[in-house]
Amino acid sequence: MKKTGKFLAKCLLALMPFIMMILYTAFFPMGYMDKEYPSWKYTKEEQKGSTKLKGSGTVNTVIIGDSRAMADLVPAGLGDDVVNLAVGGATSVEMYYTLKDHIENVGVPETVVIMFAPFHYSYMDNFWTRTAYFHHLKVTDVIKVYAEGRKLRADTFEDGEHDLFDLISRILFLPDSYLPAILNSGFFGRYDENISEYDKIIEQRGHGLFGTMEGCSDLNYEANYTGMKMDGDHPLIDKYMKKILDLCRENSVNIILSQPPMNETSYAALDADYLSQYFNYIEGLSSYYNGGVFETSIPEYENRYFGDSSHLNEAGAEKYTAAFYERYLK
Numbered sequence: 001m002k003k004t005g006k007f008l009a010k011c012l013l014a015l016m017p018f019i020m021m022i023l024y025t026a027f028f029p030m031g032y033m034d035k036e037y038p039s040w041k042y043t044k045e046e047q048k049g050s051t052k053l054k055g056s057g058t059v060n061t062v063i064i065g066d067s068r069a070m071a072d073l074v075p076a077g078l079g080d081d082v083v084n085l086a087v088g089g090a091t092s093v094e095m096y097y098t099l100k101d102h103i104e105n106v107g108v109p110e111t112v113v114i115m116f117a118p119f120h121y122s123y124m125d126n127f128w129t130r131t132a133y134f135h136h137l138k139v140t141d142v143i144k145v146y147a148e149g150r151k152l153r154a155d156t157f158e159d160g161e162h163d164l165f166d167l168i169s170r171i172l173f174l175p176d177s178y179l180p181a182i183l184n185s186g187f188f189g190r191y192d193e194n195i196s197e198y199d200k201i202i203e204q205r206g207h208g209l210f211g212t213m214e215g216c217s218d219l220n221y222e223a224n225y226t227g228m229k230m231d232g233d234h235p236l237i238d239k240y241m242k243k244i245l246d247l248c249r250e251n252s253v254n255i256i257l258s259q260p261p262m263n264e265t266s267y268a269a270l271d272a273d274y275l276s277q278y279f280n281y282i283e284g285l286s287s288y289y290n291g292g293v294f295e296t297s298i299p300e301y302e303n304r305y306f307g308d309s310s311h312l313n314e315a316g317a318e319k320y321t322a323a324f325y326e327r328y329l330k
Contacts, residue, residue: 038198049105068260069115077321084206089126211307218309255292
């Protein structure tokens with residue numbers, strides 16, 4: 001028995017650096033995560049009701065979507081009862097669970113604004129590097145998404161680069177997934193920057209810029225498409241879009257599905273067949289929900305209002321937010 005005890009003690013001692021690394025990874029993400037992490041942390045805390053929103057009863061409009069929604073819609077310009085829960089790289093998959101948690105933990109809003117870049121109705125480009133890596137979903141939910149993605153043969157889960165072990169590695173905070181970021185950051189090298197960004201996002205109720213140029217004429221993703229991709233990731237995204245619509249219907253929530261603005265260069269380059277297929281899909285969502293607002297035109301803004309090829313700069317966000325307020329929330 002004594003020998004067995006000594007052996008186990010030696011094993012535990014040998015594993016201690018590994019265990020300490022996992023504990024650090026799990027409990028100090030602000031020290032090593034990249035600059036996208038603070039916005040995801042903010043959204044997760046808001047949807048759990050663990051910040052000032054809890055029990056306030058003042059959140060009447062919730063914005064969900066991706067980076068274009070996060071950058072383009074400024075809650076301060078829409079009202080004191082508005083919060084932006086959009087995050088960079090999100091699709092309907094992440095935003096379904098965000099909205100579901102918000103309703104359960106904070107309350108039912110009067111209006112939900114849904115805004116995704118058109119390409120995010122066809123592609124999931126951040127599941128492994130954001131959704132799973134940042135632990136945005138509960139363990140049961142992320143496993144469910146993985147299983148559904150495999151069943152629907154979504155590209156994100158059939159790309160040959162990631163498998164179930166990669167998911168388990170992220171769930172358990174294993175070093176093979178997180179050690180490179182920890183070493184690159186020097187363990188705590190990104191803490192001050194991330195805290196500063198997090199405080200700024202809280203102050204702006206979820207709004208954050210992605211591009212800061214004083215004008216951009218570069219082409220966005222959609223300018224290169226000749227048709228809407230309806231296989232690959234789309235079936236999974238479509239499934240979760242309809243889950244969002246079902247959730248809103250069940251809770252009598254008003255829906256505004258908006259199209260983010262494009263710069264004039266990208267807008268002029270859009271393929272007619274792609275636009276037709278895309279808006280046919282949006283009209284199908286409108287018929288499925290049978291109510292609400294489902295925009296089937298894309299606002300065209302001058303290049304000077306864009307901070308990069310896809311996102312409005314500060315002046316553009318203020319301009320678009322004011323127009324959105326006048327049209328829908330005044």
